Amino acid sequence: MERLERRMGLLAALPIGLLLMVSFIMPMVVIAGFAIMPQKVFELAHMPDFSSFAVIWEQGYYKSLLRSLGLAFLTTAILFVVCWPLAYGMAKVFGRFTLVITVLVVLLLFVSENIRLFGWNLTLMKGGLIEGHLRAWTGLSFETPLYTWPAIVFGMCYVYFPFMLFPLAQGIALVPDDARLAAMDMGAGPWRILFEIEMPLAAPGIVVGCLLTFVLSAGAVAEAKLLGGRSVVVLTDDVESAFTYAQNWPLGSALSLMLIVIVALIALVPISRIDLDAIMGRRK
Amino acid sequence: MTAVSRPTRAALYLYGALILVVLYLPLVAVGFASVSKARYLSFPVKRYTGGWMAEAVTSPTVHQIVLTSLKIAVTVTVISVILGFFGALAFARFQWRFRGLFQKAILLPIFFPQTVLGLALLIWFSAIGVTPSWKTAVVAHLVWISPITTLIIAIRAYGFDPALEEAARDMGASTLTVMREVTLPLLMPGIVSAGLFAFLLSWGNFPLSLFTSGVDATLPKWLYSRMVSGFTPQIPALGVMSVAGSTVLVLAGLILVRWLRRRT
Numbered sequence: 166m167e168r169l170e171r172r173m174g175l176l177a178a179l180p181i182g183l184l185l186m187v188s189f190i191m192p193m194v195v196i197a198g199f200a201i202m203p204q205k206v207f208e209l210a211h212m213p214d215f216s217s218f219a220v221i222w223e224q225g226y227y228k229s230l231l232r233s234l235g236l237a238f239l240t241t242a243i244l245f246v247v248c249w250p251l252a253y254g255m256a257k258v259f260g261r262f263t264l265v266i267t268v269l270v271v272l273l274l275f276v277s278e279n280i281r282l283f284g285w286n287l288t289l290m291k292g293g294l295i296e297g298h299l300r301a302w303t304g305l306s307f308e309t310p311l312y313t314w315p316a317i318v319f320g321m322c323y324v325y326f327p328f329m330l331f332p333l334a335q336g337i338a339l340v341p342d343d344a345r346l347a348a349m350d351m352g353a354g355p356w357r358i359l360f361e362i363e364m365p366l367a368a369p370g371i372v373v374g375c376l377l378t379f380v381l382s383a384g385a386v387a388e389a390k391l392l393g394g395r396s397v398v399v400l401t402d403d404v405e406s407a408f409t410y411a412q413n414w415p416l417g418s419a420l421s422l423m424l425i426v427i428v429a430l431i432a433l434v435p436i437s438r439i440d441l442d443a444i445m446g447r448r449k
Numbered sequence: 450m451t452a453v454s455r456p457t458r459a460a461l462y463l464y465g466a467l468i469l470v471v472l473y474l475p476l477v478a479v480g481f482a483s484v485s486k487a488r489y490l491s492f493p494v495k496r497y498t499g500g501w502m503a504e505a506v507t508s509p510t511v512h513q514i515v516l517t518s519l520k521i522a523v524t525v526t527v528i529s530v531i532l533g534f535f536g537a538l539a540f541a542r543f544q545w546r547f548r549g550l551f552q553k554a555i556l557l558p559i560f561f562p563q564t565v566l567g568l569a570l571l572i573w574f575s576a577i578g579v580t581p582s583w584k585t586a587v588v589a590h591l592v593w594i595s596p597i598t599t600l601i602i603a604i605r606a607y608g609f610d611p612a613l614e615e616a617a618r619d620m621g622a623s624t625l626t627v628m629r630e631v632t633l634p635l636l637m638p639g640i641v642s643a644g645l646f647a648f649l650l651s652w653g654n655f656p657l658s659l660f661t662s663g664v665d666a667t668l669p670k671w672l673y674s675r676m677v678s679g680f681t682p683q684i685p686a687l688g689v690m691s692v693a694g695s696t697v698l699v700l701a702g703l704i705l706v707r708w709l710r711r712r713t
Contacts, residue, residue, distance in 0.1 A: 173538070173624075174545025181536040181555070181595050188592050189558055189566075192573035199572065209576075251468055254461035258453055262465060268703070269469055275649035275695045276476070277669040280688040283676050284475025287482050287490065287685070294478040297492025326472070377560065384562015387655060391676065401564045408568050418572070421565045432560055441552045442541075442607075 193425070199418035207414060217419035226403055226416075230423060233400035236314070237383035240321040241375050244329040247322070248374070252333035257342075263334075270327050278324050282391040285320060286311065312394035320388035328377040336370015337363065372435045380428050400424055476692065482685035490680060501686035511687065518667045521583050521658075522651040525590045529647045530640060532591070533598030537636070540599055541606035555596045563593065567660035574661070581663030589661040590651045597650065598643035605639025638709045645702040649695055 201213040204220065221227055255263040273281070288294040291309045300306050310316055340363050348358050364371065382388075386401040393399075400420060407417030453461075478492075486496035505511050539545070540552055558566070570589050574581055613635070617627045633640075655669040662670060668691060675684050 169624075170543050171545045174543030174548060175539075177535040177543060178539035178545075178547070178551050179535075181532040181599060182551070184532060184591060184595060185554065185558065188570065188573070188588050192566075192569040195573050195576050196569050247468075250461060251465055254465055258458055258461050259465065262462065266465055266469065268699075270472065272696060272699055273472055275653050275699065276692050277653040277655050277672070277688075279655050279669055279673045279676065280479065280692065281475050283672075283684065283688065284477075284479040287478035287492075288475050292491035294474070294481065294492050301493050323472075323475075380560050380562065384564055386564045387673075401562070404565065404568060408571065414572060417568065421569065424562065424565060428560075428562070436553055436556060436560070 196418045196421055196425075199414050200422040201419075202415040204415055205413050217415045220416055221419060221423070226420060229398050229400045229403050230420070230427075232397065233383050233424070234427070236318055236321065236397075236399065237379050237385075239318050240325065240382045241329075241379045243318065244322050244326060244378050245333075245371075245375060248326070248329045248333050252330055252337050252370075255330075255334040256337035256340075267331075270330060274327055279387050279391060281324065282320055282387055285323065286391060289316070311392055312396045314393065314397045317388050317393040317397055317399075320392040321382040321385055324385070324388060325378045325381050328381060329374040332370045332374035332377065333367070334370070336367035336374070339369065340366040369439060373439070376432055376435060380432060383424065383428060479685045479688050479692075482682065483689040485682070490682070501682040502690065505683055505686045505690065508683075514666050514668055514671045517583050517662075517665045518652060518669075521586050521590065521662075521667060522648050524587050525594055525651040526644050526647040528587075529591055529595040529598045530644045532595040533602050533643050533647075534633075534636065534640060536595065536599035537602035537606045537639070538632070541603040542611065555599055558592050558596050559600075561593075563654075563656040564660075566592065567657045570657075571660045581661055583662055583665040583667075586658050586662035586665070586667065589657040590654060593654075593657060594647050594650055598647050601643040601646060602636055602639040605636050609635045638706050641702065641706050641709060645698065649698065652691075652695065 195209070198209045200217055201215050202209065202211050202217075203214045204216050251266070255266060259266070286293075289309055289311050290296070292300075293309070296307060296309065310319075344362050344366065345358055348362050353361070384401055386399065386405065389395075389397055389399045389402060395402075401424075404417050404420045404424075407413045407420060411417075481492070481494050482490050483501060484497045484499065485494040486498040486500075487494075536555065539548070540555065567589060570585070570592070571581065574585050579585060614627050614631050617631045618624075622630065653669060654667075655673060658667040658670045659673070666674070668687065672684055672687060675681060
C-alpha cells in the first residue's frame with residue numbers, strides 16, 4: 166500500500182513535471198547561458214565574456230531595473246492599504262456580499278488586461294468618460310492624468326488588485342474573533358489590535374498577497390505602454406526591445422536574469438516556509 | 450460576535466460597493482465607446498449605433514483571429530485539465546517522497562513575470578529551431594495555466610476522504626477502476642472549474658501570446674496592435690463582445706458546478 170502510493174505519486178507528477186522541465190526550466194537555462202555570451206550572438210557556442218553586465222552598468226540599464234522595482238514596491242504598498250479594509254469585510258463582516266464581490270472580481274480577471282487598461286484610457290483621457298461628462302455638466306475641466314508615472318502605478322494597482330485582495334481575505338479569515346475580543350477587553354485600541362493581533366495572525370495571507378503583487382508588477386509591461394504612453398521606460402520594455410528591435414539576445418537575457426534573480430531571492434524564503442497543506446485546507 | 454460596530458459595518462459595505470464601481474468603470478467606458486456613432490470618440494456620447502459590432506461580426510479578419518484564439522484556448526483547456534488532474538493527485542492526495550518539493554515547484558510559473566516567460570520561450574523555441582505559431586502559444590499558455598488547474602483541482606482533492614478509494618480497492622476494484630469510478634466523479638466539480646479557468650485565462654491572455662504566437666494573432670494580441678496605432682471603434686466593439694462571451698461562459702460554468710456539487 167505504502168509503496169503503491171509512492172509510485173503513484175511520482176507517476177501522477179510526471180506529465181506536468183515533464184512539461185515544466187521542457188518549457189520552463191530549459192528556457193531559463195538557455196537565458197542564463199545567453200546572459201554571459203558576447204554581445205549580439207545567436208548561439209551559445211562562444212566564449213563567455215560577461216559583456217552584457219558591463220553594458221547594463223555603462224549604459225544605465227540598471228536604472229530601469231531600479232525604476233521597475235520601485236514602481237512595484239509602491240504598487241504593493243498602495244494595494245495593501247486599499248485592500249485591507251475590503252478583505253476584512255469579506256472575511257469577517259459581509260456574508261453573502263462576499264460571494265458577490267468574489268464573483269465580480271474573478272470575472273474581471275478573465276477580461277484581457279489590455280482591454281481593461283484601454284478602458285481606463287477612455288475613462289481618463291481628455292474628453293473621456295470622466296472629464297467629458299464633468300465638462301458637459303459643470304463646465305469644469307482638468308488635465309488628463311495619463312502618460313505619467315502615477316498613471317502606471319494606478320494601472321498596476323488596478324490590474325493586480327485581485328492578487329492582493331484574495332490572499333489578504335484568506336489571511337484575515339485565520340484571525341480568531343476571540344483574540345480580537347480579548348485584546349479589546351484588556352483595553353487595546355483599534356490600531357494596537359491591528360498591529361499586534363490582526364496583522365501578525367494574518368501574516369501568511371499578507372506575505373502571499375504582497376509577494377504576488379510585487380512579482381507580477383515588477384514584470385508588468387502593458388500598464389506602462391497603454392497608460393504611461395512610453396513616458397516611463399520600465400525594465401520589461403528594455404528586455405523586449407533588446408530581444409526584438411535590437412536583436413541583442415545576450416543583453417535581453419542578462420536583463421531578464423537580473424529580474425529573475427532578484428524576484429527569486431525575494432520570493433524564495435517565504436515560499437519555502439509556507440505550509441501549503443494548511444493553507445489549502447487539508448483535512449486533519 | 451465580530452465586535453464590529455454598526456457605523457463601521459455600513460462604511461465597509463459602502464467601501465466595497467465603491468470599489469466594485471471603480472473596478473467596472475473602464476468596462477463601462479468601453480461599452481459606451483462600442484456603441485458611439487462618432488468616428489472620433491468623445492464623451493458624453495450623443496448618438497448611438499450598433500454598426501461597429503455588426504462590422505466586427507462580419508469581418509473575415511476577425512473570424513480568423515477568433516478562430517485562432519478558440520483553437521488555442523480549447524487545446525490548452527483539454528491538456529491543462531488532464532495535466533492538472535494527475536498533478537492534483539500528486540499535490541494533495543498521494544504521500545510520496547518529493548511531494549513538498551513538487552508543491553513548491555508547481556508555484557514557480559505562477560509567481561513568474563509573464564512577459565519574461567514569453568520572451569524566454571521565444572528564445573528557447575528559436576534555439577531549438579521551432580517556428581512560433583499558435584502551437585507554441587499553446588505550450589506557453591500551458592506553462593502558466595496547468596499549475597493553476599493543478600491548484601484548483603488540488604483544493605477539491607484535499608476535501609475528499611481517501612477512505613472511499615480504499616473501500617473500493619478492498620472490494621476488489623483495480624487501480625484504473627478506482628480512478629474512473631471513484632476519484633474522477635468526486636473531483637468533477639474541481640475539474641469543471643479548472644477547465645473554465647483554463648479556457649478563460651487562455652482566451653484573455655496577452656503577454657504570453659504577444660511573444661509566442663508568431664504570425665497567428667490572438668484576439669488580445671490583435672486588439673493591442675490596433676490600440677497602439679490609435680483608436681478605432683472596432684476595438685471597443687470586439688472588446689465588449691469578448692467580455693460578454695466570457696460572462697455567459699462564467700455563468701454557465703457556475704450553474705454547472707453547483708449542479709455537480711449537489712449531486713455528489
